[in-house]
Amino acid sequence: MSRYFTTDHEWIDVAADGETATVGITDYAQGQLGDIVFVEVPASGTRIEKGGDAAVVESVKAASDVYAPVSGTVSEGNPALEGDPSLVNSAAETDGWFFTLVLNDKGELDGLMDETAYKAFVAGL
């Protein structure tokens, strides 16, 4: 499994088969947002475009869009976030995932950062 990052602070884990992936926001992003009180995840079957709105995350001070790192079709929104949105604060890059999707085009991953590049990107902010 390989993990990629976007400049909008989303992470995407691509499964070993290269066909499916899991998306969430980074630990850095959740730290910036503060206490997260609500997450709106996409319904399964939703077709999303790379860079388009995919989910909404609300903290006590801001509501932010989560963009799709790549294009695809949503297979599942994380049901755990409905009852416990603070999972994003406590486990942003594990249990606090937002949705899974079936990739349209693996080539779209090429423009994304790996963990080292993302760390350097965040350090420069």
Add this chain to the structure above:
Amino acid sequence: MRYLPLTDTDRTAMLATIGASSVDDLFIDVPEFARLTGPIKGLPLHAPELAVDRHLSALAKKNRAAGDGPFFLGCGAYKHHVPASVDHLIQRGEFLTAYTPYQPEIAQGTLQVLFEFQTQVARLFGTDVANASMYDGSTACWEAITMARRITKRGKALLSCGLHPHYVSVAQTMARFTGDVLDTAAPALTAETDIARLIDAIDSETSCVVVQYPDILGRIEDLTELAAKAHANGALLIAVVTEPVALGALNPPGEMGADIVVGEGQSLGVGLQFGGPYVGLFGCKDKYVRQMPGRLCGETVDAEGKRGFVLTLSTREQHIRREKATSNICTNSGLCALAFSIHMTLLGERGLRELANLNHELACIAADRLAQIPGVRVVNETFFNEFTIALPREARPIVRTLADAGVLAGVSLGRLYPDVENLKNGLVIAVTETTTVEDIEALATALTGALA
């Protein structure tokens, strides 16, 4: 506040600082045709203060104020008795401010009032939650329609023919920019409402059904079946209350299944004030709270465990969502909400019930008395403090005749619906606790005379 004079020296210094040679230079970007060049037509350049005072007093005397005699105007704005203590309390320096004081560190009193206001509105409406007030009833109604669209992801709203035409008009104006489809009709001078039409019209495209309760003619319907039909089709029921005192006597819409209840709170604590500022009320079911416009005040504890209040939810608003804000006309009417809340607190539950009963009893007396006038028919079978009568001829000139005789008789439907022929004989009569039996007799006598 200090008076700061503006001398020629001051003006010259300011112009020199910004590099302009004259005041007119500052308006250079305004096209010449749009600039005023001479004095305003009909307005003198100046007049002594005393003369202005006399002139304006003379103009004011041309008005016939609501308290000057028998008064039966309603249709969304009602003359109720507001206790003197309401005005006194809202004018305390802690409350009366041009600023909206929401910072929890310095505004605990304001926030606690909003918290209590929300509680009162939610209980009155029978909804799980209510927000900290809106601009007014009509804009709250539109916000409810857009909220229903966000929830259902559908764009067709069914508006009852009993919805106030001004509320319909606000929705139509806004819908021009959002693309929502509004299905509406004018009412008829009948005891029946259009609940059956609405039930038939609900389909898979319907986002919501909007009904007024009591409606524009004062009619009252059980909304339970309509709510069930709307829900069965995946649509929401929005109830609009323009006379909240009615809920001291009637079942709250939320208990009949309404998903969103909005209203105008002017009746409690807020005077007629020539039509504003008023206060919009907004409540909904708990499961829709995240889609609610405006802001919500919550109770919490501080670092020392002491009870405190904060604004907790305003996720549709500009400061949270920026350019993607989805509530656009939800200005919190802080001071009017405070007046509402103080009046409600002074009344208490029992007081509100008694006030409602008094309103209804007087309205019954008025309806019975007017029904005795030859040619006059009371349209309603049910009503609270407002009902509609059908006259043997057009109501507008009769209202004018009665006004000249010192009786403000009511709102003619011809004024509200100038294009609807079969409504022009309709007159909506509102009666409140401020109406006396003598007022009712004066109306009946004057109307009998005008129709003779």
